[in-house]
Each structure stands twice: as structure tokens, then as C-alpha cells.
Amino acid sequence: MQLGFRSLLLLFVLTGPVMAQYQPPLSGPLLVTGTFGELRSNHFHGGLDFRGPVGTPVRSVAAGYVSRVVVSPGGFGQAVYVSHPDGKRTVYGHLEVLSPEIKDTIRALQYETESFSIDFRPDSTAFPVTAGQVIGGVGNRGFSFGPHLHFEVWDAATETRLNPLSLGFTVPDTRRPTVSAVRVYQLSNDGNVLGSKTYSVVSTPLPDTLIVDGPRVGLGLQAIDRQNSLPNRNGIYRARLLADSMEVFGFTYDRIPYVKSEYVNALTDYAEYQRTANWYYRLYAPLPEAAFWETSSSVTSPGTIDLTRQGVREITIIAADYAGNESVFRTVLKYAPPEPATDSRPATAGYQxxxxxxxxxxxxxxxxxxxxxxxxxxxxxxxxxxxxxxxxxxxxxxxxxxxxxxxxxxxxxxxxxxxxxxxxxxxxxxxxxxxxxxxxxxxxxxxxxxxxxxxxxxxxxxxxxxxxxDTVPPRIRIRDFRTDLRGRSSFSLLVDDAVGGTLDYRAMVDGKWALMEYDAKSGTLTYTFEDDRIAPGTSHEFQLRVTDARGNSSEFERTFRR
The missing domain is CATH 2.60.220.30 (Chondroitinase Ac; Chain A, domain 3)
Known part of the structure; x- marks a missing residue:
């Protein structure tokens, strides 16, 4: 009886009036530049990317409390996590600025620990927020390559990311997904790809009949989606594969458990991506645990097409976006066994x-x-x-x-x-x-x-x-660091390493630890004059030591006047 009540409550939370509690994280039109479930290297994109100018106010989508703040050289750069009473957790990433009360606490922690990187987890009473309250501003920090807000919604209890569009945000979209190609894979009995053939559908229609020379095949789809008025090549939301009018495979990106995200490498053509950086959705699952979406067809069928008995199957492929726009392709798969090879010499094994x-x-x-x-x-x-x-x-x-x-x-x-x-x-x-x-x-x-x-x-x-x-020390270069910094708000340097990897650094001004904010993607270290820790009107001694993972170090010193 208790389980039924919880299931009913969950259904109400996901589909009922509770949705009205959520409001968009940005004011004005929502410009989506990255969709939930979009294909990324080694992971599915776990949220939505909203384009916006640096500093645009970012608002909590519902009442709750700040449960985590992370500052790091990579990843989200600066991110705020908000926990909500209904069991959801929202994440706001790549923030350029934090709200004053959060920033003051983070700054105090950074100086206390003498570390730029912070993972702060306050209790539920420290930073309560209301729906619409500003918690930061849009930025380009971390591994971001253009100003935007990365926004995620989690079911906290199961550590599962949910499609943020399920919160009811309005995103104008009347454009159908664009399908570039359909690929047919010849599969062995153990699921390995023996060969493939690609059919471009950009300027020519998919042939009425596709001849295959193996009895066991899988299909792949190269597809993108675009929202109105935006050029970004985003991921699709749903795909279905029907054989003789019966669905044999389908996925819908409504929820992605965190521990399943790396299965993107099983559910796409990994080899093709490594060769050409082109993505193909696989319309079959090579192993059951990879199929994390909840549809009956994905449980009962792996999506492979067996042509052994019938020899011919009518195929329908449907690609759709969240707004319900669809692109549909139909064809016939026909199995035509190849002529027996005349060369009877045994094939070389080619493996050890x-x-x-x-x-x-x-x-x-x-x-x-x-x-x-x-x-x-x-x-x-x-x-x-x-x-x-x-x-x-x-x-x-x-x-x-x-x-x-x-x-x-x-x-x-x-x-x-x-x-x-x-x-x-x-x-x-x-x-x-x-x-x-x-x-x-x-x-x-x-x-x-x-x-x-x-x-x-x-x-x-x-x-x-x-x-x-690795015997080469890291390199330190001046980006913007004059000896006379009067009237300037900051100074910055560039650091890099021949091998790459993690760099440790320590900056001192007049013998005291100084907070240098580190942007790993550009290798920029920046000091900002936010207070009087460095007194104006006098000369100061700056020292920086940068060390790579193998213990190689470089030092930089400069006298400057503020």
C-alpha cells in the first residue's frame, strides 16, 4: 500500500500541478544551445545549455536551499547546487559570478584553506533560496567555450539526471530533426560489427530496398536537432525503430542515471566517432545494461534485425525532438547471401x-x-x-x-x-x-x-x-601584468606544460598567500583586486611557483605598484 502511494506521488510530481512551482533559470526567451542526452565524448550531456551574455542573472527555479558550491579550474568552473523539498536537485554551471552572500563565504574558505578549488557543502539552514532568487550570473568558466548557463535537474535519491524540459519551460521549436544518414551494420552472433554500409539521405531519399549480405543486422542513425532561430547542432530526444510495423527498439531521453552516462560509447558508433568525429546513434543495444531508458521495447528486444527466416523486413525509422516534431524514413531490408568465396585459404586470426x-x-x-x-x-x-x-x-x-x-x-x-x-x-x-x-x-x-x-x-x-x-618545467608567461597597476582591477599570467595534466601553483604577495583564479582551458591565472588585502599606493612583491605532476617547477617574480 505504501509503495502504491509513493508511485502515485511521484507521478503527480512529474506530471501534475507541482510543475507550476518551477520557473526558468533565466528571464526572457530561452535559447537552447545544448540538449539533454546530447552525445558527448564518453558521456551523455546531462542538462540543457542556455545561451546568454556574461553576467545575466541566474535564478533558482524553485524554493529550496544551496546544498553545494563547487569552484574548480575545469568542469563547471563555478557551480551552485540547490536542493528542493520535492527531492529534486538543480545545478547551475559555468557561472561567472556568485551571489554576494555565497561569494563572501567561498572567498573566506579559499583564504582559510589557501586553495582556489573549493567543494563546499553547507547545511540546509545556511543559504535558503526562494523561487526566482538570483544565485549567480551566466559565465564562461570551466570547460565552457562560449558564455552560457549549463542547467541540470536531478532526482537526488537515485542520482538520476532528468530532462529539464520536463519542468515545463517554453522553448519555441517547430523544426523537425535533420537526418543525414542511415547506416546498416552486419553483425556477428556475439554482436561484433563485421561490416557496414552508409546511405546518405541529405540530397537523395533512402532507397526503397536495402540489400544486405548478412542475416543479422543493426541500424544506425546520424541525426541532429535545431530549435527555432538557432544554428546549433543539438541532439535528438527520441528515436524508434519498427520492423513490420512492430517496434523493436526505441530510446527516449527523459532520464539518465549518472552511473550509466559512459554507455554512450556502447549506444553509438564509437569507432566512427574516433575516426571522423561523426556521431551515429545505434538503433540496437549491444548489451541490456546499456539501455537505461524505460520503454517496454528496449527490455524485450535488443533491436537487432534477424533476416534468417523471412529474408525481408519492412523498416520504419522515426527521429523526434521534445516538441514532437518528427522525421520518418521507410525502407525494406532484404537478405541476399553472397556467392561462396573461391579462395579456400584460411583467414589469418589477426589477434592474440x-x-x-x-x-x-x-x-x-x-x-x-x-x-x-x-x-x-x-x-x-x-x-x-x-x-x-x-x-x-x-x-x-x-x-x-x-x-x-x-x-x-x-x-x-x-x-x-x-x-x-x-x-x-x-x-x-x-x-x-x-x-x-x-x-x-x-x-x-x-x-x-x-x-x-x-x-x-x-x-x-x-x-x-x-x-x-618529463623533465621540462611548466612555462609561465605574462598575459596582462604591468609593473604599475594603479587604476587596474586585475593582473594575469599564462601557464602551460609540455605534457599536460594537473598543475599545482602557489602565489604569494608580500609573503602572504594570494588567490589566483585558474582557468584550465586557457591556462590563465588571474588576481582580482576585490578588497584591500593588497594595499593601494605602495609597492608589492609577487612570487609564483608552478609545479607539474612529475615535480618539475618554474618560478616567476615581479615587483608592482598598486
Missing amino acids: YFLPRGEESIVDTAGMRLELAADALYTDLRFSYVRLPESSAGYLSDVHQLQDRETPLHGSATLIIAPDRVLTNRQRQAAYVGRCNKDGSYGSMGGEWTADGRMMAEIGTFGDYTILM
């Missing part, structure tokens, strides 16, 4: 290890050990491994080629590499596990030494890895 999905796997060689968790693979994997000798300067081991970049890895894997020589203490300190990128650059995975003298790191993708050395 068979790694089954759903089981922990270990690949252990003389110089490398790779440990995969049970959920690391989306399909059974015929794993290719090649050890490439490398003696160039800066390399401390051979290069280990792990499968390829076009094979998705869910979560992370543990990689352990042995150096190819006895290392000095300086070499050990400077060493890191590096990923060799396609453009010839390197990415640092960090790493630490094991008791038996090997280097261990967590990796998030397959590819080419080795042990490298």
Missing part, C-alpha cells in the same frame, strides 16, 4: 587473446600487464597486442600497442609496464605512463611505481602506451 565480455581478464606478458574489470567490454573481444621496440631519447620502455583506439573501453583498466633498463632516481621521478597520440603528441596517464619496479597507471582507452620522461 580472446577476452570474453562479462568476465575479468588479464593479459600478462614479459613487459606489460593489462587488467580489465568484468564490465570493461561491450562485446567479446579478439584482442590484438603488439610490442614495438623503441630506443628514442625520452623513452624508458618499449611501446605496447593495446588493440586500437576504435574499440571502446568502459570505465578504466589497470596498465603495468616494465622499464627496459635500470633507472636512476631522477628518471624514476620524471617517469610517467604516456599514451602516444595520432598526431605525434603524448598524453600523460600519470603513474606510480610498484614494489617490483614497474610503473602502474589507470587508462581509459586502448591505444599505444609506453613509459616516458
Whole structure:
């Protein structure tokens, strides 16, 4: 009886008059530049992006209290989290400014901890807010590449992100989704892609009949959506696949559990994205746990089309946006087995290890050990491994080629590499596990030494890895820092590192810690004269020390007058 009451209450909250409690986070027309569920690298977009000038007031969409404030060099930059009585939590990211009462508290914490980065979680009595109360201003902080508000809605109890449009916001949209291409995948019995064929539908219609040479196929869709008067290429809200008028697969982006977001790599054509940066929605699910949406069809069918018996299936594909605008495509799939091959020579295996999905796997060689968790693979994997000798300067081991970049890895894997020589203490300190990128650059995975003298790191993708050395200190450059700062509101410097990764820094003015705000995407460190901590009318000594993950440091000093 209690469960029924809770279910009824939840239904009322999601569809009933309670919606009237929510108001938009920005005044005026809502200009959506990023949709909920939009496809992003390694995750689904968890909210809506609203375009707006820097400083535009951001308002709490309902009554509640500020339950978290995060300040960081990346991510959302500055974000405010508001908890509401109905169990929802709203998030306001990339804020340029915070409301005065929040800012004062954050500033005090930053000076108390001598840290720019803050993760503050006040209790429910510290910062109550009313519906429409200003909590900050639109900005471009963190990993944002244009001024906007990133807005999320969470079901706090289940850590599930909800589509913010379900709150009833008005976003004019009369434009149908644009479908660029339909792709047909030939699948093996274990779900691996054996081949594919793409049909562009930009200037020509989809053919009436698509001939396939395999009995088991999946379909993919390249599609975007645009709201009225905006050019942004946003993600679609819903797709359905019908075979002989029966729905065999469909998704609707109403809710995305936080722990499921990385399944974007299973539900899209990961290999195509790695090759060309083009997204294809898969209209089939390679494994049940990837399908997080709640539709009966996704539970009963993985979306693959079996042509073994009938040989022919009528197919309908529907792409839709939240406003209900649809683009519909129809065709017929026909199975035509290819002629038997005349060359009877056996095919080369092309792999060294068979790694089954759903089981922990270990690949252990003389110089490398790779440990995969049970959920690391989306399909059974015929794993290719090649050890490439490398003696160039800066390399401390051979290069280990792990499968390829076009094979998705869910979560992370543990990689352990042995150096190819006895290392000095300086070499050990400077060493890191590096990923060799396609453009010839390197990415640092960090790493630490094991008791038996090997280097261990967590990796998030397959590819080419080795042990490298980083002996180059970070670079510090002047962006806007005059010796005479009278009448100026701030000064700034640029910092970067050849290898990348996390940079630690400490700034001092007259021997006291100074708050330098760090924007990781641009490498900018900025000091703003907000008070009289640095007294006007006198000379001051500024010192900055920047250290990379391998302990390499650079220093900068300057005397200035305020």
C-alpha cells in the first residue's frame, strides 16, 4: 500500500500541478544551445545549455536551499547546487559570478584553506533560496567555450539526471530533426560489427530496398536537432525503430542515471566517432545494461534485425525532438547471401587473446600487464597486442600497442609496464605512463611505481602506451601584468606544460598567500583586486611557483605598484 502511494506521488510530481512551482533559470526567451542526452565524448550531456551574455542573472527555479558550491579550474568552473523539498536537485554551471552572500563565504574558505578549488557543502539552514532568487550570473568558466548557463535537474535519491524540459519551460521549436544518414551494420552472433554500409539521405531519399549480405543486422542513425532561430547542432530526444510495423527498439531521453552516462560509447558508433568525429546513434543495444531508458521495447528486444527466416523486413525509422516534431524514413531490408568465396585459404586470426565480455581478464606478458574489470567490454573481444621496440631519447620502455583506439573501453583498466633498463632516481621521478597520440603528441596517464619496479597507471582507452620522461618545467608567461597597476582591477599570467595534466601553483604577495583564479582551458591565472588585502599606493612583491605532476617547477617574480 505504501509503495502504491509513493508511485502515485511521484507521478503527480512529474506530471501534475507541482510543475507550476518551477520557473526558468533565466528571464526572457530561452535559447537552447545544448540538449539533454546530447552525445558527448564518453558521456551523455546531462542538462540543457542556455545561451546568454556574461553576467545575466541566474535564478533558482524553485524554493529550496544551496546544498553545494563547487569552484574548480575545469568542469563547471563555478557551480551552485540547490536542493528542493520535492527531492529534486538543480545545478547551475559555468557561472561567472556568485551571489554576494555565497561569494563572501567561498572567498573566506579559499583564504582559510589557501586553495582556489573549493567543494563546499553547507547545511540546509545556511543559504535558503526562494523561487526566482538570483544565485549567480551566466559565465564562461570551466570547460565552457562560449558564455552560457549549463542547467541540470536531478532526482537526488537515485542520482538520476532528468530532462529539464520536463519542468515545463517554453522553448519555441517547430523544426523537425535533420537526418543525414542511415547506416546498416552486419553483425556477428556475439554482436561484433563485421561490416557496414552508409546511405546518405541529405540530397537523395533512402532507397526503397536495402540489400544486405548478412542475416543479422543493426541500424544506425546520424541525426541532429535545431530549435527555432538557432544554428546549433543539438541532439535528438527520441528515436524508434519498427520492423513490420512492430517496434523493436526505441530510446527516449527523459532520464539518465549518472552511473550509466559512459554507455554512450556502447549506444553509438564509437569507432566512427574516433575516426571522423561523426556521431551515429545505434538503433540496437549491444548489451541490456546499456539501455537505461524505460520503454517496454528496449527490455524485450535488443533491436537487432534477424533476416534468417523471412529474408525481408519492412523498416520504419522515426527521429523526434521534445516538441514532437518528427522525421520518418521507410525502407525494406532484404537478405541476399553472397556467392561462396573461391579462395579456400584460411583467414589469418589477426589477434592474440580472446577476452570474453562479462568476465575479468588479464593479459600478462614479459613487459606489460593489462587488467580489465568484468564490465570493461561491450562485446567479446579478439584482442590484438603488439610490442614495438623503441630506443628514442625520452623513452624508458618499449611501446605496447593495446588493440586500437576504435574499440571502446568502459570505465578504466589497470596498465603495468616494465622499464627496459635500470633507472636512476631522477628518471624514476620524471617517469610517467604516456599514451602516444595520432598526431605525434603524448598524453600523460600519470603513474606510480610498484614494489617490483614497474610503473602502474589507470587508462581509459586502448591505444599505444609506453613509459616516458618529463623533465621540462611548466612555462609561465605574462598575459596582462604591468609593473604599475594603479587604476587596474586585475593582473594575469599564462601557464602551460609540455605534457599536460594537473598543475599545482602557489602565489604569494608580500609573503602572504594570494588567490589566483585558474582557468584550465586557457591556462590563465588571474588576481582580482576585490578588497584591500593588497594595499593601494605602495609597492608589492609577487612570487609564483608552478609545479607539474612529475615535480618539475618554474618560478616567476615581479615587483608592482598598486
